[in-house]
Amino acid sequence: MQAEKKIKEWLGVNRPKGIRFLQRLVQEGSTRGNESKAQAIIIEKCRKLGLSLDIWEIGEDVLLKHPVFCTDRTDFTGNPNVVGILKGTGGGRSILLNGHIDVVPEGDRKDWQHDPFSGLLEDGKLYGRGSTDMKGGTVSLILAMEAIIQSGIQLKGDVIFQSVIEEESGGAGTLAAVLRGYTADGAIIPEPTNMKLFPKQQGSMWFRITVKGRSAHGGTRYEGINAIEKAMLVITKLQELEEKRNMRITEPLYQNTPIPVPINIGKIYSGEWPSSVPDLAIIEGRIGVAPNEEMKDVEKELENCLLELAQTDAWLSKSLPKVEWFGGRWLPGNLDSNHPLMETLTTCFEKVKDTRPIIEASPWGTDGGILSRVGDTPVVVFGPGVTEVAHDANEYISINDVFEAAEIIALAILDWCEIDS
Template sequence: MYFSSILKKLSFDVDMWEPSTEDMKINPDFLAAREDYKGSPNVAGTLKGKGGGRSILLNGHIDVVPGGDNDWNDSPWSGKLEDGKIYGRGACDMKGGIIANVMAVKAIMDSGIQLNGDVIIESVIGEETGGAGTLSAISRGYKADGAIVPEPTDMQLCPVSMGVTWFRIIIKGLAAHGATSYLGVNAINKASMIVQKLNEFEAKRIKEIKHELYKHHPAPFSVNIGIIKGGIFPTSVPDEVIIEGRMSFSPDEEISEARRELENAVYGAAREDGWLKEHMPQIEWYGFCLNSGSVDKEHALVKTIADNYKYVKNDDPNIVGTPWGTDAGALIRYGNTPAVVFGPGPGGTAHKANEYVDVEKLIETTKIIACTILDWCGYEQ
């Protein structure tokens, strides 16, 4: 309600709705993290232009990861302004970017400028769990000639977004008393073989999969083991281990291809073990999948943002790929909307304690987005 009231004050036509699971079917790889989206509305506002200009969509996700209470100097929800930094969970990722979108349009309107092209501002849910909100907005018809997603890129210009997906591997053993462990099969020992193979698989991907806009990144397309669960009692042989992790993939890869390669690595390791060969690990893709997407570096939107970066900063932007998945992939793949990720930062504080957005970067980002809207949509003063 709060965000919709902001847009209404700016004379946007406002649409607020709760996404449905049907909306996600445009992405066959989507993995639902919840059964429904009651109480979690999307908001989209449209500011109609006079006509004859290109439209632009300014997308931002309103959801955040859990705040946590450890290691914060203040409450994760304080919104404290100190030394040019605004602190709080989501300040950087990505409420700062959402505010940059709003204030950019407000500055244009306060200047008495009438845009030729339409402007759409979105506050979407669920990016942190796979992008449900943006998929729903696309299904509802929200598309444009170009889009900016102001994730915390540290004002680096990102026409490429990597893909990210989560996996779960279930490894079975055979329970026994620890004193007669020879009567059982230790699932933790078997899981250690799979972990080793996953590490080898990751090293191979890092070595072999390259992309022009990830030359700066030491390990962009990685495999991270985030959770291992196994065993129920110190004197029992564990009969099950669950490994959960994250795999990122290049925009040049199809998600099905990346998943198949991980599956082949796990099954290949299992076939080398007498027990696992007869009790194959079970692999699940669950909970999170953001597809990759890319826009050519020479695309008009990339050039427009770059030109306005130079106008504001008197310097050329650094053009790279995102280090994480974003909703830009969905906009590109399923919304037929060229999308560039460009926002404030520092991105390195996202998901951490004492997360903050840098106020100077926030103001500079707002100026660049405002100037980009003017050049992209066209205007009459």
């Protein structure tokens, strides 16, 4: 009780310093390939906190050869992963605190009211690319550790803090950390959940479907086979598949989600000339993977549904649509809602917020899939920040949420790792 009071007090007193730290982090834009300066700020902070540091450039053989490894980036020089460990005295459960430092590109600067990397503070919100996704969350983690350390609290279990690269591109940073041996009895990832608890996360993967046709002059279009028309058959079939896949989802956490595992048709490109029949259409999209599903099974199901379609169409039966699984891949997360880590977080949430947390399944993948499936570490995704503004212009985070999340996480660490008194 004494410890929890100290945490609250420390966070109150150090609020201005905490805000300035988040500002500095947002101002150091860290899009893919440019993570080094933001990581330097993290490293400096870990040093001050006396954490035992592990800083390394990923790209090790065991990573590159891992079946889950998925990126088109080949050069990681100068942009390291950072791990800082607060060693416990022993006997407590360990906790892993994972944040990613990479941010998505700022997009069209004209859509931003202020500079995308301003870190501008207005009406209790801090603006800038990466504020919500997820430097605000990372700062909650750091504030939680800082509050514990500076309050003189000694933990039994280890706290493993990670600031990883490559989350936005498929999770190579977290995978590298797992393969380096960083696993724990539980993990918190403060992605923007809007203060909800997500024990389960939708996974996803990208697909590309190539549909062939036969070209002809538009004036005699009946002499050709229009690839766009055939692509429309494919899309309609995928819509049916989406319906079928979602019909069988019984997970109660999805009860308020209109489509728990959507199939998104994100792109279609076909044709070169208005008056020619196009002979090639390319569809790209994303298929959601349910928490309890295996990626391979989902791949197979989509491929089989296209084979089924091909049997109903004379042209497609001879010219099968080709499926490629390219680009992004995010493993789903599937923690039981009654897992002790959920209990811990729920209790601490109630202490701080004086209300029950909302528990849901996330509609997007996080590094939690890799941590839990490859690293065998139970993961809850919980953080400040609002999904809706992530990846968008004028991204912001509520300062209040950053500090409340920090307090909830700090209390959860105390409960999970135990105080050595």
